[in-house]
Structure formats: C-alpha cells, structure tokens
Amino acid sequence: MLRPTMFRSLILIAGLVFSFNAMAEKVVALSVQQALLTSKAADAFREKLKSEFSSEQKQLIDLEAQAKKIQDDIKKGQGTQSKEVQDQQRVQFQKAYGEYQRLGQELQQKQRLREDEFLKEMRPKLDTVIRGLIETEGYDMVVSKQATIFAKPELDITAKVVELLNKQ
Template sequence: MSYLRSLVAVVLVLFSVSAMADKVATLSVQQALLSSKSAENFRAKLKSEFGSEQKKLVELEAQAKKMQQDMQKSQGTQSKEVADKQRLQFQKVFSEYQRLGQELQQKQRDREQAFLQEMRPKLDAVIRKLIESKGYDLVINKQATIYAKPELDITQTVIDLLNKQ
C-alpha cells in the first residue's frame, strides 16, 4: 500500500510540474555517454591497452581448468605426494589468475572513471546548449519515467551533438 501511495505522489508531482512546463523532454544520460563515438574509441583503446593482460588471464583460466580436470581424473590413482604437488600447483595458478583478474578489473575501473570525468563537462555543455537552443522547461531522466512519448526523447540528439565535438 505504501508503494502505491508513493507512486501516486510521484505521478502527482510529475503531473503538476509538467503541467507548468511548456516543453518537456526525456534523456538517458548513460546511453548518451556510452553510445558516443568517444566511448567507442575509449573501448577500442582499452581493448588494445589491456589486450595482452586479458589474453594472459584467459590462458591462466584455461590452465587452471585443465589442472583441475586432471586432478579429478587422477583422483585416487596416485600417491599422496603427487596429489599434494598437483593441488599446490593448481592453487598457485588459480591464485595468480585471481590476482591478475582483480588487478585488471581495477585498472579498467580507474580508466573508466577517468573517461567519465573527462566526458562529463562535455556532456553537461551539450545538454545546456540543447536546453537553451530548444527552450526546454523540463528534462527528465528517461529511466525515471514510466511512460513518455518517443518524440520526447532527446538522447539521440545529445549523442549526435557529442559526436560533433
């Protein structure tokens, strides 16, 4: 019941705000950022920058899986010393796999954060320019809307303007 009340309150607020606004638009900021040419170039750059580390990670994963399969196949047919040696080798490879995976993820997150910080002022400028030139009274986050007519969505326009920069 409280969910319904909250929903009704949000709808009433949006209705009253949009009733006062002459020109309304929706925008998916995340989609605009991620669909831009700058984001495509960034993803390609990341792929080339971290390609060798990603390849090593895949190789370590394959090596660990093979070692695990070999240990399972030979379980009970070898001496305790050989089994312990295999287990130790597996743990060493698996630990290296985990370490490298975490390190790679952190590097990628850091680079993504730097990209977003670099793009945010450009995105804000494009949005401000569009709001001023088109005379929007209200721009709503597209993800926060339950329904909006497709023609209210300015996301593609923002992407096009970002790509022109």
C-alpha cells in the same frame, strides 16, 4: 454552508488548477549514461582500453586455461595417482587459481579507474551539449529517463544528444 473538509478540498483543487498553469510546457527525457556509452568517443575509448589491457587480458586467459588443465588432471588422476602427486596438483591449482583471481581483480580495478577518467573527461562535453539543446530547443525541463515511469518515445532526446556529442 461549507464544512471545513469541503473548504480544504476546494483549496486543494484550486491549488492544482493553478499549479497546472505553472508546469513546464516542454519536458524531455534523457539517458545520460546511454548517451555517453553509445557515443563515438565511447567506442574509441573501448578500443583503446582493449589494446591497452590486451597483454594483461591474454595473461588472464592463459592463467584460466592453466588452472582448468590442472583441475582436469586432478580429476583424471583420482584413484590412479599417489596422494603426494594429488596434493602437488592441488597446490598448483590453488596457486594458478589464486593468481588468476588476483590478476582478474587488478585488471577490473584498472579498467574501472580508466572508465571513471573517461566519464570525467566527457561530462563537460555532455553538459555543453545539453545546455545548447536547452537554449536552442527551449526545453523547460530535462528529466532523467531512468527516473521516469513512462515517456513517449518522441520526448527522448538521447539520440539527439549522442549525435551532437559525436560532432564534438
């Protein structure tokens, strides 16, 4: 006679056996972020960003050098300069450093906005490539590479997606 716990175990085992038959047969992994960031479009975008923000980047570097010079002058002058001169230098340093921080944050925010625009622009292209691969290769499931614990390297279609993105 079957006990209730044994009966439940048999049902569980039967369920697992039947669910194996229903599992996807052709599963692949994809790193969407890696695909987008390693494409030729991403390289071109980075170059465009670099030239677009080059003057602000140069200004940021100049402000950093200015703040470092003032800081070095303060250190060198300790004990030999009057309190007034030291106070003036500290004010200059705070002003230069504050401007450096403000400009740095502003530049980061602008770059983030531009990166978001790029990703929004690329997403439909990526979706088209992925859908095309699903249809031509007959994939049953595409999982996020970041969400997987383990996947054989041959199951990773990221390079194939990059190649197709680069052809668009």
